[in-house]
């Protein structure tokens with residue numbers, strides 16, 4: 001019995017990812033670049049949250065965050081991560097496991113300079129993941145920072161920047177009828193990607 005689309009057969013996971021992401025970018029209602037990023041704290045307890053992938057190529061996938069946040073601290077102590085995209089409009093999931101590290105400061109500077117001014121102020125104002133007593137404290141910080149930088153260019157906060165996820169394995173999951181889904185896993189071994197299928 002042949003069910004649904006032909007099997008996935010790409011040899012390079014980034015080429016397949018590029019195709020899927022291009023389609024998701026057309027079809028998803030919002031944030032096709034939203035990725036669940038899982039880290040672990042110093043006791044091995046997992047943590048997960050959404051970040052936005054801003055760029056990807058053969059080197060990896062880049063997102064931006066605050067390095068003093070929970071995720072920033074967790075990455076500092078354990079750079080092994082797992083991440084997952086889900087595109088509801090396509091019935092597709094992409095799972096990644098690998099390492100993550102900071103991108104060069106100059107690249108973070110470049111990206112920060114392209115952000116709109118209000119988001120730049122927001123990056124300074126948020127003490128991401130620290131306890132906030134009241135909402136007004138955040139708004140007060142935002143207003144003070146706005147005033148300090150009035151008519152001035154806003155530099156990138158030293159604690160804010162890009163991270164690159166360097167996957168060692170990437171799994172493509174494609175929804176098929178009768179739960180006979182397609183799963184194609186790529187693994188990076190000695191610089192070469194090999195692939196195999198899994199039962200759904």
Ligand SMILES: Cc1cc2nc3c(=O)[nH]c(=O)nc-3n(C[C@H](O)[C@H](O)[C@H](O)COP(=O)(O)O)c2cc1C
Pocket residue numbers: 031034047048049050051052053063064065066069070071072128129
């Ligand atoms: C759609 C969406 C996009 C987000 N994008 C980012 C992002 O790119 N970078 C980031 O630091 N947080 C982003 N967040 C907020 C994070 O999910 C999270 O609340 C924040 O980074 C603090 O996480 P932490 O305490 O685990 O460090 C996003 C949240 C949502 C729902």
